[in-house]
Amino acid sequence: MPEHTFELRRATESDRTYIARLNFLTEVYGDESKPLPPEASNWFPYYVDKWTPEGGAIIAWDGINPAGGVWLNWGTEAEHGFGHVEEGIPELAIAVEGRYKGQGLGTELLEAAAQLARELGAPGISLSVAHDNPRAARLYRHVGFVDVDEHSEHYVLVKRF
Structure with a gap:
């Protein structure tokens, strides 16, 4: 697959619909053929509406x-x-469209999120990753996130600056 050069832009209010799509991708771990988990609608207001x-x-x-x-x-x-x-x-949420997986975009977005959080005065960033999403968990740990908590279905990781 050819390498792409991605342009990273700060999101505006007009990007909320795309953030809703990204939220969907986080819920299905990028596999659009998977059904949404039943509780997904409970978390949409926090992750999308309140952003x-x-x-x-x-x-x-x-x-x-x-x-x-x-x-x-x-x-x-x-x-x-x-x-x-x-x-x-801040807790970050991240998703990459399927056709762009494996091209370093996830790493690039995580680095950009860390820089943005620093600019906004945060001492770190956190995230959760499901136990059954080992590919994402490896990436997060590879770029410096460390485990701080574990629940029945997910890990909580943080990267402090």
Whole structure:
């Protein structure tokens, strides 16, 4: 598969629909033939509706085609997602379109998310990864995330700056 040069752009409000698509891809681990888990609709408001452009997101483009993205969710102790570690450390969500997997885009987006979180004053970033998503877990650990918690179905990882 040919290598692509991706253009990374900060997301705006007009990108919310694409962030919803990326959220779908996170729910099915990029396999669009998989059914959504029954609880997916419970988490859509947190991961998509409550996201703000000021909170940060980056969309990767291959020419005119969106190739993937990463967005930050700034949870609180009272309201947070699966990868919450502590207030002030945003949880990221990331997805890459299937045709762009294996081309380094995931790593590029993770590095961009870390830089964005630093610029926004965060001391680190966190995420969750399902036990049955070992490919993603290897990538996260490879780029410096460390395990801080484990639940029945997922790990929580953090990368401190």
